Amino acid sequence: MRHLTFHTSSEEHTIALGVALGRMLRAGDVLTLDGELGAGKTRLVRGIAEGMGLDPGQVSSPTYVVVHEYTLPAGGDRTITSGRPSVQTPLFHVDAYRLSGPDDLDMLGWDRVMEGMGVVVIEWAARIAAALEREPSLGRVRIQAEAATERRLDLIAPAAWRVRGGWAGLEGLAGRPTHESGKDALPAGWARCPVTGRAVAPDTATYPFVDERAKLADLGKWLSGAYIVSRGVTEDDLLDPDLADGRGHEST
Numbered sequence: 001m002r003h004l005t006f007h008t009s010s011e012e013h014t015i016a017l018g019v020a021l022g023r024m025l026r027a028g029d030v031l032t033l034d035g036e037l038g039a040g041k042t043r044l045v046r047g048i049a050e051g052m053g054l055d056p057g058q059v060s061s062p063t064y065v066v067v068h069e070y071t072l073p074a075g076g077d078r079t080i081t082s083g084r085p086s087v088q089t090p091l092f093h094v095d096a097y098r099l100s101g102p103d104d105l106d107m108l109g110w111d112r113v114m115e116g117m118g119v120v121v122i123e124w125a126a127r128i129a130a131a132l133e134r135e136p137s138l139g140r141v142r143i144q145a146e147a148a149t150e151r152r153l154d155l156i157a158p159a160a161w162r163v164r165g166g167w168a169g170l171e172g173l174a175g176r177p178t179h180e181s182g183k184d185a186l187p188a189g190w191a192r193c194p195v196t197g198r199a200v201a202p203d204t205a206t207y208p209f210v211d212e213r214a215k216l217a218d219l220g221k222w223l224s225g226a227y228i229v230s231r232g233v234t235e236d237d238l239l240d241p242d243l244a245d246g247r248g249h250e251s252t
Helices: 011-024 041-051 102-108 125-131 159-163 167-171 212-224
Strands: 002-008 030-034 067-070 091-095 119-123 138-145 151-157
Touching: 002 011, 002 159, 011 041, 011 151, 011 167, 030 041, 030 125, 041 091, 041 119, 041 138, 102 125, 119 125, 151 159, 159 167
Parallel strands: 030 119, 030 138, 091 119
Antiparallel strands: 002 151, 067 091, 138 151
């Protein structure tokens, strides 16, 4: 087992850590989340969904539903983006808070949830611990509040996760501070996609763009002339062949 400790300073940072986790998780994985109410468990799950290529807007606290299944891909189509698992891998989000024990699982279709076709994330997993003892790909996250917006997250991961793509990026976040402060803080080395505004890990193939679609959208702006120079033209600019050909764009 591998133990990593992360420190987050904002909700955005917690979601970004979830993105890194989601990029590494695969069908058949089970991740338990423990922490007090309001610690940020659901925000972490939103990041995991985004990292899997799913729509994070689907994610809400499942306390009254017990099990949510998320399958809608980000962007509303079935495009598979570089560096991510297939968007057809579902995410099962379970909240065991209202369960009295493993015996309550039969009425929830538990066999289908655990058959290995998706990633399973379980909040308040201690209530059904006996049902998870023999899971071969079981990871655990403990979230603790250290201040109003600061959190400590301890991850215990099985050895099999360490050989996967995305593990190095996740491991590199352990103990790192953010490079910004406030609500938009991101882990050090991360960037915000200039097209979508979403957090992008430094090992993303299309960095600093979140995926190929965003990269192509940005390229399209250049090719169409949509980018505008936000200053006056200088004497040096007049030597630019693009400007000389009338292809440059100026805004004063």
